[in-house]
Amino acid sequence: MSMQTTETRAANEPVLQVENLQTAFFTDKEVIRAVDGISFDIDEGETVGIVGESGSGKSVTARSIMGLVDSPGRILDGSSIKFNGEELVGKSERDYRKLRGSGIAMIFQDPLTSLNPVYTVGNQIKEALRLHQGLTGQAATQKAIELLEDVSIPDARRRVSEYPHQFSGGMRQRAVIAMALACDPELLICDEPTTALDVTIQAQILELLQDIQDERGLSIMFITHDMGVIAEIADRVNVMYAGEMIEKAPVRELFDNPKHPYTEGLLQSIPGMHPGEERLRTIEGDVPTPNEPAEYCRFAPRCPKAFDACDAVHPVNVNVGRESTEHTAACLLYPEDMSREDAVETHRARDATAELTDPTEGDE
């Protein structure tokens, strides 16, 4: 699945720029703010991780970028998603469909989401090549074999004629990556692509993605709940919680110097972080459904460091980096060099200017 857009990006501009993205689902009973005002970007050739537990809004973010938000969901006014400098929000479904072709491709956790069981793997790659590169016949077959070889499928000349059920789980995910590459994308969105695989195969797929990235200068947006995977693959990391982006940092900085209590909890729950402990540490409780405007810290009910103001003031992202200005966290404990009262006031004042209108008003 992929998307094409005109090359309008200026030199050094990010490939993808997401600004104040808000995607909400309008049901009879409530408005679920699945993605609630997030901003991030992805540069050419880099891997940006989006990490968080199930229900944090990661997949809705990906679907919003791909124009795949189904009713009763929609992207709200004031949101911006620019790919190569071109605004995607507001395009009609027809335009979006026309745009799908090259530029952005997406792979999912379950490769069978993308593979049709009744066609051979080769025919499905060839169909992508026909649609996106105009290749047919022997040229398409040859290219399909090359793509399967590019993703390290052994004996590609024979396997190109096999059906998805004849492939193992890891091989299917490789085939899906080959299909994505048939669109010659600039940005690859990977939504938990290794979660269903065992650890050895997972490591192989991560290595494959990195090799492909090096060869093609691909930008990758990598969605996962697994901090261990993030450590392997990401250059920069965005941590999501209940629809919001609550910490952002270059990957080393995030692991060496986590600031948000939620990020600290995620890092504590990586297997092997505490040798000698038999049980894995986890964050107690679940991610809440974001069905109210963010007027407080949504992590407060689970936060070991919560204090009174956390239930009354919405934290905004503030700079927390030691050296890098790219490290921000949305927590009332920061900036660290302010008194607690002054820090809370800073968040209150900045949130008041950011929240001029509620974009869900009039829709309920």
Ligand code: SF4
């Ligand atoms: S704002 Fe308060 S509840 Fe939220 S993460 Fe920070 S300390 Fe915890």
